[in-house]
Amino acid sequence: MSSRMLIIVDVQNDFCEGGALGVDGGAEVARRIAEHVRVHGAGYDRILASQDWHRGDTDNGGHFAVPPAEPDFAETWPVHCVAETEGAALHPEVAALAEELGERLEIVRKGQGVPSYSVLEGKVVATGEQVDQLIAAVPTDGGTWERIDVVGLAYDFCVRATALGAAESGAPVRVLRDLTAAVHSAGIPALADELSTAGVEVVMSPGLTA
Numbered sequence: 001m002s003s004r005m006l007i008i009v010d011v012q013n014d015f016c017e018g019g020a021l022g023v024d025g026g027a028e029v030a031r032r033i034a035e036h037v038r039v040h041g042a043g044y045d046r047i048l049a050s051q052d053w054h055r056g057d058t059d060n061g062g063h064f065a066v067p068p069a070e071p072d073f074a075e076t077w078p079v080h081c082v083a084e085t086e087g088a089a090l091h092p093e094v095a096a097l098a099e100e101l102g103e104r105l106e107i108v109r110k111g112q113g114v115p116s117y118s119v120l121e122g123k124v125v126a127t128g129e130q131v132d133q134l135i136a137a138v139p140t141d142g143g144t145w146e147r148i149d150v151v152g153l154a155y156d157f158c159v160r161a162t163a164l165g166a167a168e169s170g171a172p173v174r175v176l177r178d179l180t181a182a183v184h185s186a187g188i189p190a191l192a193d194e195l196s197t198a199g200v201e202v203v204m205s206p207g208l209t210a
Ligand SMILES: [Zn+2]
Pocket: 052, 054, 063, 080, 081, 111, 115, 116
């Protein structure tokens, strides 16, 4: 059996405009992802949506800049996505989608007490499954991955790490470029090269042309 998965990475309030670590274009990406899933969702066997889900009582393994140090926006960051806060909640567009899909949309959380960019490090909340094992299980069970699509925020951090991690597992991976937004947009051409070299296809979402 061949399987298709969609991974919606960290489309949370803190990563959208007005959030603690807002990315330009984040809210628009949330809207487009919801639309993509409403049109193409039936084509996926599993749809995961991750949340960066940090502890509020520690710097999460150096992930949060501790004053007076300033965040460097590469390895240290402003406080963001603290578990159970409004900032960690899914953006309303994706939250509405989650309501519509019910159990079809599987929430994954990552980053409790540690920096965690790749969704493969997370766990499905409802079942406790590790995402890396879930991805590894398809070929182990005699199936194949037809494709894993990765979308969300931010392109140059968690989308990148998730796509590279999934590609390492041997699955054909695509990043749907128009369903992402980057922290550092100047780095996008180099990032596209890096992903291509790793075997990740960077394409526009179905219905759009590059
Ligand atoms: Zn984080």
